[in-house]
Amino acid sequence: xxxxxxxxxxxxxxxxxxxxGMLGLPIITSELGEFYTILLLFFSxxxxxITAFLTLEVNLxxxxxxxxxxxxxxxxxxxxxIIGWSIYILFLYSLLSAYISGxxxxxxxxxxxxxxxxxxxxxxxxxxxxxxxxxxxxISFVDKFNRFFMTIKILSLLFLIFFILLSNMxxxxxxxxxxxxxxxxxxxxxTSFGFSIVVPSLRTYFKDNIQSLKKVIFFGSLIPLFFYxxxxxxxxxxxxxxxxxxxIYIKNSLNPITTLIKSLHIITKNNRxxxxxxxxxxxxxxxxxxxxxxxxxxxxxxxxSCEKKGIGFYIIAFIxxxxxxxLLLFFSNTFIYFLKIAGMLCILLQAxxxxxxxxxxRYHQKKIFFYQVFGGxxxxxxxxxxxxxxFIFSVxxxx
Numbered sequence: 001x002x003x004x005x006x007x008x009x010x011x012x013x014x015x016x017x018x019x020x021g022m023l024g025l026p027i028i029t030s031e032l033g034e035f036y037t038i039l040l041l042f043f044s045x046x047x048x049x050i051t052a053f054l055t056l057e058v059n060l061x062x063x064x065x066x067x068x069x070x071x072x073x074x075x076x077x078x079x080x081x082i083i084g085w086s087i088y089i090l091f092l093y094s095l096l097s098a099y100i101s102g103x104x105x106x107x108x109x110x111x112x113x114x115x116x117x118x119x120x121x122x123x124x125x126x127x128x129x130x131x132x133x134x135x136x137x138x139i140s141f142v143d144k145f146n147r148f149f150m151t152i153k154i155l156s157l158l159f160l161i162f163f164i165l166l167s168n169m170x171x172x173x174x175x176x177x178x179x180x181x182x183x184x185x186x187x188x189x190x191t192s193f194g195f196s197i198v199v200p201s202l203r204t205y206f207k208d209n210i211q212s213l214k215k216v217i218f219f220g221s222l223i224p225l226f227f228y229x230x231x232x233x234x235x236x237x238x239x240x241x242x243x244x245x246x247x248i249y250i251k252n253s254l255n256p257i258t259t260l261i262k263s264l265h266i267i268t269k270n271n272r273x274x275x276x277x278x279x280x281x282x283x284x285x286x287x288x289x290x291x292x293x294x295x296x297x298x299x300x301x302x303x304x305s306c307e308k309k310g311i312g313f314y315i316i317a318f319i320x321x322x323x324x325x326x327l328l329l330f331f332s333n334t335f336i337y338f339l340k341i342a343g344m345l346c347i348l349l350q351a352x353x354x355x356x357x358x359x360x361x362r363y364h365q366k367k368i369f370f371y372q373v374f375g376g377x378x379x380x381x382x383x384x385x386x387x388x389x390x391f392i393f394s395v396x397x398x399x
Contacts, residue, residue: 005205005206005212006212006215006216007147008143008144008146008147009143009202009205009206009212009213009216009220010215010216010219010220010223011143011146011147011150011220012139012142012143012146012198012202012216012220012291012294013195013198013202013216013217013220013221013223014150014195014220014223014224015146015149015150015287015288015290015291016194016195016197016198016287016288016291016292016295017192017193017194017195017220017221017223017224017288018153018223018224018227018228018284018287018288021188021189021191021192021193021194021228021339022192022224022227022228022231022284023102023256023257023260023281023284023285023335024188024191024192024256024335024336024339025037025041025188025189025192025228025231025232026231026232026235026236026239026247026260027247027250027251027256027260027336028184028185028187028188028251028336028339029185029188029189029232030236030241030247030248030251031241031248032182032185033236034232034233034236034237036182037185037189037232037236038229038232040182040185040186040189041189041192041225041228041229041232042225043189044186044189044190044192044193045193045221045222045224045225047190047351047383047386047387047390048190048193048194048195048196048221048350048351049193049217049218049221050373050379050383051196051350051351051354051355051383051387052195052196052199052217052221052350052354053214053217053373054354054355054357054358054373054380054383055196055199055200055350055354056199056203056213056214056217056371057358057361057369057371057372057373058071058075058354058357058358058361059071059199059200059203060203060208060210060369060370060371061361061367061369061370062074064203064204064207064208065200065204065302066200066302067200067201067298067299067301067302067303068084068088068197068200068299068302069081069084069085069088069299069302069303070302071200071357072084072085072353072357075356075357075360075361075365076356076357076360084349084353085303087345087348087349088299088345088349088353089299089300090341090345091342091345091346091348091349092197092292092295092296092299093296093323093324093327094338094339094341094342094345095191095194095288095292095338095339095342096289096292096293096296096320096321096324097323097324097327097328097334097338098334098335098338098339098342099285099288099289099292100124100127100128100289100324100325100328101124101328101334101335101338102257102285102335103123103124103127103128103131103285103286103289104120104121104123104124104127104328105255105257105258105335106127106257106258106281106282106285107123107124107126107127108120108123109258111123120328121328121329124325124328125325127289128321128324128325129321131286131289131290131293132293132317132320132321134290135290135293135294135297135320136297136308136313136316136317138308139201139202139204139205139294139298140205142290142291142294143205145290146287146290146291149283149286149287149290150283150287152279152283153280153283153284153287154227156276156279156280156283157227157230157231157276157280159272159276160234160273160276160277160280161230161234163268163270163272163273163276164234164237164238164264164268164273182393184340184397186343186390186393186394186397187339187340187343187344187347187393187394187397187398188339188340188343189343190343190346190347190351190390190394191339191342191343191346192224192228193221193224193225194342194346194350195220195221195224195291196350196354197292197295197296197299197350198291198294198295199213199217200298200302201294201295201298202216202217208370210370210371214371235247238264238267238268239263239264239267240267245262245263245266245267246263249263250263251336256335256336257281257285257335260277260281261274261277261278261281264277265277293320293321296320297316297317297320300316300319300320301316304316304319340394340397340398341398343394343397344391344394344395344397344398347387347390347391347394348391351383351387351390352384352387352388352391355380355383355384355387356384358373358380359377359380363377
């Protein structure tokens, strides 16, 4: 039973990661080439996994059900709480907006396939309500659904890879022809490992079992890395960089998700690839939406000191889902843009913030630790330096 729970925890970490980043990576990193994209993935995985362990370290210093707002208040004071709360909520809303935008794109295509020409906003509302109900039922409910969706996701990706490998593959985009700006790529790469938002929820779920939590974080982060590398190889080997259905064309389209599916179908001329690519990409959006929404709803519940019961259930649901739905009404087809914003905020809040909090509880508050990340001050300084450089790159890419 407990091993089953560990598998569920690993899949929650993986489900949080393998979402919009999985879809955005080959599009945004297309001009970087496969070799440098994979190096960037390893770097991003290493940095974000270390900072996820730092999040766990700090969270274990406080009572169960303490989420990021409580951790910030107790480590960085009221000013840190206000600044951190504001930026963190923007990050989660940016991610959720990206996933609702992607989900709306998919549902709109599905409704059109059924012959229903419904307003764009209705598809977004339907997507958010349908899967939002699952989120509001709590982590154990999300765990069950996430296991089901993750199983479909993994199987569909394996079938997709199999059928693509059987098709004719284009010239391999392994190295770029010239050195390009890495800023847009690193922003999306970091976002692809932005799973530490669910660490406080998992800590409560596992009732402070540190060994199990360490396994869940480490192996949960390895699964996305493995699939990202395979996905990058398959897409870069199948879709050319230039041309009407090339990666640059997809990057500049209004609906990059459906355009990616369409391009795979046109290039491979294989209906099975079209089916499994559509299934895989749809499940990517759903699992990421479930896991990020879970982290956001728990974050809000902690911040306003409210439980998901009675009237609190509706208050938390409204605060969680209404802002991204409101944005959808005025800014449709903004999947890539919101991913870029999330990437900028992700490095600030899931890397820089945990490093500062860890430094504070270790060397100022001198807390008694149940668990501490290796490396002492050295690993904190190296991680902080890398994070600040990446943040500057991300800001430059966005503006």
